[in-house]
Amino acid sequence: MIKTRVAAKTAELIWQLNGKLRGWANYYRHAVAKETFNSVDDQVYRSLAAWSKRRHPNKSADWRQRRYYRAIGRRQWVFFAKSRDGSGQATVLDLFQASSVPITRHIKIKARATPYDPAYADYFARREHSRRVSRQTGRGTRAFA
Secondary structure (H helix, E strand, O other), X not given: OOOOOOOOOHHHHHHHHHHHHHHHHHXXXXXXXXXXXXXXXXXXXXXXXXXXXHHOOXXXXXXXXXXXXXXXXXXXXXXXXXXXXXXXXXXXXXXXXXXHOOOOOOOOOOOOOOOOOHHHHHHXXXXXXXXXXXXXXXXXXXXXX
């Protein structure tokens, strides 16, 4: 996607990449994928470095770093773009980092449990409550015995 958008504005490229990266990371967050997320972030960084070099072949690496990257906390190389929102206010759009998505484990349902058996009503109620809480807080779910 980066290679096909050589002439795209930086904010447009980030907007499109953010959607793809966030969707992909959310889809695979249930797998053991933290190393894969880090690898994807590395490949995106390399592609964007090549993209910026292709756009500005006569500029120095230091200039490209100041133009396209900024530091946020412990992250030193955050690809960003300055843009204006609908009301004309200046905003900063940062590239989404796939490795920032927490890995959440899928918890299996008990083999004998069925939602139609009243004996397991409490089990399914606790399970649903835990899922709602985890969605609201962004935390992982706990295992059920």
